[in-house]
Amino acid sequence: MSLLLNEEQTLLKDYTHSFFGEKLPISALRALRDGKNETGFDRDLWRQMAEMGWAGVLLPETYGGVDFGYKGLGQVLEESGRTLAATPLVSTVLLSAPLVLEVGSDAQKQNILPAIVSGDLILALALEETPRHTPANTALHAEADSDGYILNGAKTFVLDGHIADQLIVVTRTSGAPGDVDGLSMFLVDGGANGLTRKRTTLVDSRNAANLTFNNVRVEPDALLGPVDRAYGALEAVLDGARIGLAAEMLGSGLEAFKRTIEYLKIREQFGVPIGSFQALKHRAALMFCELELTKSTVLEALTALDEKRSDVPQLASLAKAKACEMIELVTNEAVQMHGGIGMTDEEEIGFFMKRARVAQQTFGDAGFHRDRYATLMGF
Amino acid sequence: MNALERFRAKTRTWLEENCPLSMRTPMPEEERVWGGRQPKFENPDSKIWFDRMVAQAWTVPAWPKEYGGGGLSREESIILGEEMGRLKCRVPLFSFGISMLGPVLLKYGTPEQKAKHLPPIARGELRWCQGYSEPGAGSDLASLKTRAEDKGNHYLVNGQKVWTSYAHLADWIFCLVRTDTTTKHAGISFLLFDMTTPGVETRPIALISGGSFFCETFFEDVIVPKDQLVGKLNGGWDIAKQLLQHERGMIAQIGRAIGGKVPPVYKVAKKYLGDENGKIDDPALRDAVVQHTMNDRAFDLTIKRAAQESEAGTASGGASSMFKFYGTEQNKKKFELIMKCVGTNGLGWEGDEFDDDELMICRTWLRSKGNSIEGGTSEIQLNVIAKRVLELPD
Numbered sequence: 001m002s003l004l005l006n007e008e009q010t011l012l013k014d015y016t017h018s019f020f021g022e023k024l025p026i027s028a029l030r031a032l033r034d035g036k037n038e039t040g041f042d043r044d045l046w047r048q049m050a051e052m053g054w055a056g057v058l059l060p061e062t063y064g065g066v067d068f069g070y071k072g073l074g075q076v077l078e079e080s081g082r083t084l085a086a087t088p089l090v091s092t093v094l095l096s097a098p099l100v101l102e103v104g105s106d107a108q109k110q111n112i113l114p115a116i117v118s119g120d121l122i123l124a125l126a127l128e129e130t131p132r133h134t135p136a137n138t139a140l141h142a143e144a145d146s147d148g149y150i151l152n153g154a155k156t157f158v159l160d161g162h163i164a165d166q167l168i169v170v171t172r173t174s175g176a177p178g179d180v181d182g183l184s185m186f187l188v189d190g191g192a193n194g195l196t197r198k199r200t201t202l203v204d205s206r207n208a209a210n211l212t213f214n215n216v217r218v219e220p221d222a223l224l225g226p227v228d229r230a231y232g233a234l235e236a237v238l239d240g241a242r243i244g245l246a247a248e249m250l251g252s253g254l255e256a257f258k259r260t261i262e263y264l265k266i267r268e269q270f271g272v273p274i275g276s277f278q279a280l281k282h283r284a285a286l287m288f289c290e291l292e293l294t295k296s297t298v299l300e301a302l303t304a305l306d307e308k309r310s311d312v313p314q315l316a317s318l319a320k321a322k323a324c325e326m327i328e329l330v331t332n333e334a335v336q337m338h339g340g341i342g343m344t345d346e347e348e349i350g351f352f353m354k355r356a357r358v359a360q361q362t363f364g365d366a367g368f369h370r371d372r373y374a375t376l377m378g379f
Numbered sequence: 380m381n382a383l384e385r386f387r388a389k390t391r392t393w394l395e396e397n398c399p400l401s402m403r404t405p406m407p408e409e410e411r412v413w414g415g416r417q418p419k420f421e422n423p424d425s426k427i428w429f430d431r432m433v434a435q436a437w438t439v440p441a442w443p444k445e446y447g448g449g450g451l452s453r454e455e456s457i458i459l460g461e462e463m464g465r466l467k468c469r470v471p472l473f474s475f476g477i478s479m480l481g482p483v484l485l486k487y488g489t490p491e492q493k494a495k496h497l498p499p500i501a502r503g504e505l506r507w508c509q510g511y512s513e514p515g516a517g518s519d520l521a522s523l524k525t526r527a528e529d530k531g532n533h534y535l536v537n538g539q540k541v542w543t544s545y546a547h548l549a550d551w552i553f554c555l556v557r558t559d560t561t562t563k564h565a566g567i568s569f570l571l572f573d574m575t576t577p578g579v580e581t582r583p584i585a586l587i588s589g590g591s592f593f594c595e596t597f598f599e600d601v602i603v604p605k606d607q608l609v610g611k612l613n614g615g616w617d618i619a620k621q622l623l624q625h626e627r628g629m630i631a632q633i634g635r636a637i638g639g640k641v642p643p644v645y646k647v648a649k650k651y652l653g654d655e656n657g658k659i660d661d662p663a664l665r666d667a668v669v670q671h672t673m674n675d676r677a678f679d680l681t682i683k684r685a686a687q688e689s690e691a692g693t694a695s696g697g698a699s700s701m702f703k704f705y706g707t708e709q710n711k712k713k714f715e716l717i718m719k720c721v722g723t724n725g726l727g728w729e730g731d732e733f734d735d736d737e738l739m740i741c742r743t744w745l746r747s748k749g750n751s752i753e754g755g756t757s758e759i760q761l762n763v764i765a766k767r768v769l770e771l772p773d
Contacts, residue, residue, distance in 0.1 A: 002687060003680065003683060003684040003687055004684070004687050004688065004691055004693070261769050261771070264771060265770075265771065265772060272772075273772045275771040275772055276771065276772045276773060278762070280771075281761065281762065281765035281769075281771050282758065282761040282762075282765070284765055284769055284771065285704075285760075285761040285762075285764035285765045285768075285769065286761070288697075288701070288764055288768060288769060289701055289704065289705050289764075292681055292701060293674070293677040293678060293680075293681055293705075294677070295681075295684075296677055296680035296681040296683070296684045297676075297677045297680060299680075299684065300680050318673050318676060318677065321673060322673065322677055367666070370666055370669045370670055370673065371666070371669075373669055373672075373673055374658075374659075374665060374666075374668075374669035375658075377645070377669070377672070378657060379645045379648070379649075379658070379659050379665060379668060379669055379672070
């Protein structure tokens with residue numbers, strides 16, 4: 001039940017802090033953006049991270065993983081959020097690896113998990129079909145025939161979708177959009193016939209893609225988990241991703257806040273540092289409180305994941321909702337308190353606001369998670 | 380079974396055998412026991428419970444035995460708290476002596492002062508009040524003017540205090556006084572004296588909530604023996620600051636305890652707004668209620684984390700100001716939300732047309748407004764965070 005980090009987790013956090021600071025500072029994201037880099041992240045650096053065990057942080061030793069748990073991964077994500085590092089941590093480590101581990105067949109696990117651990121395989125979860133996160137609204141149709149399934153439909157906002165070697169596609173095999181029953185997942189090769197992938201250029205300069213499935217044929221063994229009953233495993237993995245993303249957002253919020261406080265101390269107007277003005281002090285102190293509250297919810301939620309507690313869904317919604325509310329406040333205030341310089345592309349503070357809005361929409365925003373929390377609590 | 384487990388088992392049995400059943404129910408404010416020279420027990424069971432807990436010295440479980448405390452270790456007092464929580468035992472004694480003065484005396488008092496004052500506090504024999512704010516010294520507390528002149532073998536105290544909680548019911552006062560008029564913070568001392576001393580007069584102040592537990596307190600040529608100075612002459616400000624931390628922690632908790640008598644906001648919402656398909660039947664209020672509830676949970680988790688950090692020695696400063704600020708603001712929002720849910724039924728001031736809960740909600744809503752003023756306003760807490768934690772310039 002401890003909300004503190006143990007020695008191993010602290011060491012990991014310190015190490016990742018230096019790693020992201022040195023190898024993936026915000027200037028690296030800027031370079032990817034300005035160079036119109038098609039991959040959207042640095043594959044060599046991803047292999048280095050994999051060598052240090054980060055790609056297999058949630059996986060057992062059987063598959064080459066280090067089994068360090070969500071609280072350990074949370075520290076890597078928080079530090080990656082500080083420098084807005086573009087990595088496949090969310091698509092491959094947070095979403096795909098636990099899904100395959102949870103519901104995959106032995107063969108699927110053997111084929112996929114060691115390749116994730118080595119950094120060679122990138123996976124993406126193709127889930128969303130509408131502009132707002134609603135997993136049960138899946139309509140993309142998978143029709144069974146004598147030699148497998150035929151997929152038709154479209155997916156949007158697929159993180160790392162255009163560069164993933166394989167996709168996990170959430171499909172409807174029965175029922176109607178809105179039903180939680182009738183969902184099935186398939187593994188689809190990134191180069192499958194009938195699959196069109198288009199990268200979307202988003203405001204945060206990170207990877208997402210729109211996918212179209214036109215009679216994409218898959219073999220029977222492409223089915224990942226049970227037919228029609230994918231929703232439970234999907235929601236459980238989404239909760240892990242919501243909590244992991246909240247950790248990343250916490251890191252971004254802490255860094256944007258730190259930079260803003262530093263700016264308040266050096267920027268002078270009327271002959272004094274603007275941080276001496278009470279109007280700004282009080283707003284800074286309010287942000288401090290919101291960050292402290294968010295940090296507590298993230299740590300509790302990460303701990304609950306590792307302890308496999310039954311209140312993980314509530315805590316996932318609590319942590320993601322608080323992270324969304326916090327980051328909106330902190331990034332808006334950060335730009336405002338930087339004044340005119342905050343509006344320039346040269347100053348890095350704007351990158352935090354751009355990333356924040358994408359992260360807020362990913363896996364449900366504050367409103368989505370307040371509603372979900374209320375429903376889970378019987379309000 | 381290790382020693383702590385044995386202690387837990389023993390404590391559980393003792394509480395089950397000794398805590399009267401009516402003392403395991405939510406406590407109406409009028410049944411609180413404050414002790415003092417003329418103690419009041421609205422409910423006879425609360426006297427039984429009080430006497431038993433005093434005999435155990437569990438009114439102050441962690442104080443040293445020589446000063447009337449229970450002599451429990453930190454772990455043991457936590458267990459006692461948990462076991463009392465498990466049975467929902469009432470707090471047997473409310474006391475500013477325990478929550479505010481005691482910790483100060485333990486740190487700054489002479490052996491004689493500790494021996495004289497701590498045991499009666501532990502036994503609830505004397506009720507204390509706090510003389511801090513003055514008409515001209517609220518947020519700027521250090522500008523206080525109540526004067527204590529050195530008259531050789533005693534101090535002569537003249538001046539006025541305000542917002543002295545329960546001064547009209549208190550037996551003794553701990554009081555900040557000016558002993559040097561040539562400097563501000565370094566001219567303040569911390570005095571203790573008996574409220575029956577000639578020259579002390581109190582006058583309760585009627586509040587917007589209809590209650591009057593705050594007083595104006597007047598001192599005219601009050602003679603205070605010199606051995607009733609705590610700490611160094613002109614060293615009172617450090618003590619005052621330390622004590623304020625205890626007070627802030629307590630107000631943040633009391634705010635929540637007051638709220639504790641009122642059902643959770645979502646239950647009030649369901650009762651008054653309806654409960655179609657298990658959902659609070661007003662989407663805007665449902666969202667406001669859940670947001671408030673989630674912030675409460677995040678706040679509780681932050682208190683828990685701060686306690687763990689403080690135990691591990693990794694605590695960062697500023698926690699008490701954050702808790703005072705956030706806890707009291709949450710409590711105010713809670714009552715605003717409850718008032719919205721209850722609608723016109725929450726607007727009753729008195730009379731039979733409203734039920735007791737509704738009348739209590741209205742009064743408590745008004746009282747909650749003081750939470751973010753007393754013990755240092757929300758604005759002062761934000762100043763403290765900006766200065767001590769964020770190190771923003773003056």
